[in-house]
Amino acid sequence: MSLDKTEADDGWTHVKPKSRRRLGKKSPKAVHTVKENQIHVVQTENTRSPEEIAAEYQRIRSDFEGTKAGEELHELMTKNGPEAVTQAVCLGIGTFDPPDGGWETKRRTFIQLIGFLLMVEALEKRDKTKVKCYFQDPVFGEADKTFLSSLGHEVVSSPEGFEKVDGNTLLSGVHLYRPIYAKALEKCLPAVFTGTDLDVWDTVTLGTMDDLAMAKTMEETYSKKKHPQDPMSTAFTNTTIYWRPQSTAPSSSTPEQATEESQTPTDIAETTTENEKS
Template sequence: MLLAAEEHSSEPQEAWVKVHGRRGRRSRNKPVPIGSIPSKLVVSPPSLSLEQVKQDHDRLAGQWKSSPSYGQLQELLSSHTAIISGSVTKAICLGLGTFDPPDGAWEQKRKAHIQLAAFLAIVEHLQSNANHQVRCFFQEPILNSVDKAFIESLGHKVVESPIGFQLVDPAALVFGVHLYRDIYSQVIATHIPAMFVGTSYGTWEDFHGAENLDWARMKELDQLCVKAKFPENQADTTFSSTIIHWRQRDES
């Protein structure tokens, strides 16, 4: 979710718009990635207690972990372990969204909890193959005080923008599902991370055409990485058009 008045920000849970298929490449009602950050952000006061957020997470994360997507993700991570084995020292989650949306939107809340569970599952896998701690950082301008307290209760750190972008280095995992193009640009402006979970260059190209993507840095990320589609559960768009990237060679 984002602070539009601020240059550096993360993005809302659903920052994509839905349109009819374009150029025959996509079916109807698929989300389309957009580039510009909105101009307004409102951080609402919490309506849920910390205990209620914890209970929601235990239930929703548990449901996701019992789904095919979780098992497929574990298999996918295991099959790519050798590419970046032990090289990730920090994990940065951007644009997660709030666990306590002001209108009580259930779908938005559900996706925030599932994305958190997926991010932590990836970190846990990386940690199991490393001899050092993988520290986790979260940047999301619309987090309220209870959201922050919940993340901190898990042992992780919430940072303000632009610190999350500045933390990106060649030893980082960056996790940012359905972020604006402007945000991705800031993520990879200085370094291509060891692992990147988000919208791929190919997806942007499919929807907007290569002629409209003056985006050499994102193309470089695409060329440096081995890629795989993030496993999805049927009829669930939480990870639609989301790609896992593993950097297979150093930046030039």
Template sequence: MPRKKKPSTTANTDEKKKTVVHTKRREILDDEGWTHVVDAPNRKGKTEGLKTTALLQGGDFVLNGVSYIARTHEELKQEFEHWKKQWEASPACLEIKALLGEGQERRKIGNVVFLGMGSLQNSRREGRRASATQLAALQTIISVLGKGLEVVLQDPQFTGLDNEFLGSLGYKVVQDPEAFKGVKAGTLVYAIHCYVDVYKAISAGPRPAVLIGTDVGNFGRFES
């Protein structure tokens, strides 16, 4: 008696198989300053040193546990200009101009030390916005104080591109703890939302002419 052949399941199996294409998120800045997140095929497989957490945050690479996105100098500049326009249109911008314009301290200021700005390549959009806004505020402060001031920035999260971009603006980027050595009686220190160790390091040196920071009332050395 002839045996009956079983129906072939190859066709059904092939229909069920799906091709999986691994992708990573990329961010594209349009002409109006909006950042769009899109998926792009990752044909190279896993990049050495790239962590899963970075991919989840839309990052392209990791340095010292911090996730960053890839940027060109021009892309970094365009995104900064976008956030700068928003800062200049804010009430806070007008307030800081008025405060510095009325104060006598600006006559004493000979240099500016900017601590803890954060990276303009941070993988978190909110992080980049905060860093760009702080940088825009710094430029507002300098416009009130007058040109010709030495401006020194220090943050361990700065990338090589951050250093390059800040240098193109005429600022000097240094490594920890060199910036603290530049704090003198005629210095404006700009340190927003920094760790307590940063404020302690400032308080250990000469009292600056102006300190723009967070909860400075906790440090008696800066009380009048």
């Protein structure tokens, strides 16, 4: 598969399959630059109200929950999700009100939010507990923040989201910069991780450091499955869900220690395709 890098209007760089479809022009209101591990983004100037964003969220969620992908996400976490997940961190999901107003861009962001929340809610229902959710993305506008807060979640500033990740965390970061993944995973492997397939990094160069050692440890020791696909978008192209086997305790070991000490993951049948935010 041919891959390309694109600067999306949600302020993050995403890796995507090359497509012949013509895309609309991107607004400069949410731009970024990358130099080594430094990422600069500009906050989105929302034009829609939090109430308008919430109404669209409810409409899209109602449709997605009844899809095969929505049902698979809930079942996956119910049957395989690790115990004692106490919090969830979502990184770089993007704005719900993109400057160009593009429907595809908005749907990707909403679907990624809904997928994240369906996994969290499945664990809450199964374990009869409450999982606190945190969202971090410098591109969030004020309406984005108010909308997420209205759902009962907390929006934090960088690097607070990275610092919250521990062995009892469900971490989601779909189609982000390689340095973002490295930062999020540097101190501890989470209980659950949703992100770009590790083998994608073998075909693209988004960094010059060997900074994915922890991710490689997760690839070798965690159970995994391709993320169920949204039939109407590329929200989860090249995306995999990794989860710590329930018999394995949380660990903040170094990559070398984790490789030596971890148990062999259970075999999980891999279905569905998965992608990157394009």
